[in-house]
Amino acid sequence: MKRILLISIIILLRTTIFGQFLDNRTSLQLGYETGINLGNELFNNQGILAPSFYSNFKSLNGINVKGITKLSDYISTGVSTSFLYNSVWESNHYSSYLQSNEMSISLMPVFQYHTKFSEKGIYNRLKLYVEISPVIGYSMASLQNSNFDIISETDLSNQLLTSNNIYVGLSLGGGGEFKFSNSIGIFANLSIQENFVQSPIYIDNRKGDLLLRIGTVFSLSKVKRFNY
Helix, strand or coil: CHHHHHHHHHHHHHHHHHCCCCEEEEEEEEEEEEEEEECCCEEEECCEEEECCCCCEEEEEEEEEEEEEECCCCEEEEEEEEEEEEEEECCCCCCCCCCCEEEEEEEEEEEEEECCCCCCCHHHCEEEEEEEEEEEEEEEEECCCCCCEECCCCCCCEECCEEEEEEEEEEEEEEEEEECCCCEEEEEEEEEEEEECCCCCCCCCEEEEEEEEEEEEEEEEEECCCCC
């Protein structure tokens, strides 16, 4: 009986030790993102008022991919890429950009401050963080109907319907990850972005977004450390 009890205790201890979650060294997030465009119906650019191109889009959706590497107990860094699509332009008083759309691709170096990994307790599975990211992106806007005519010698009716522009900005956010196993978990992230852009087809020179990202996080490498 004592032998059986001793074996049971050893099995329980080994399960407790080796069943613990390991600290992630490098992880990859794959997620869906959705959000809202911030701002008013009209945009004021140095005293010139016009319907806002960005603020009146009612649908903002996309995907996000982010890789993170841990530098210390509290600091991680990495790179995030977002593909966002703006559609359903609506305004109560204007029809300037009806049926227009915009797609953007952005690259963001990520600097993250997070909770310390614990060998036991809630922070063995849970990671909370805040992060800051400079943003560089490429915007591709397409209008259904142009509001401008360019008069030239060769074509008096040449109309601008598309515009591709580089933009820069800053993103501030925070979120959390929860691990189901040593290899996979889930994450949620909320961030706000302010970007600066210039285009000949709309008056906006800034675009702000409030974005929610949810998805799956995969561990690519771990800190393999056991306690005996």
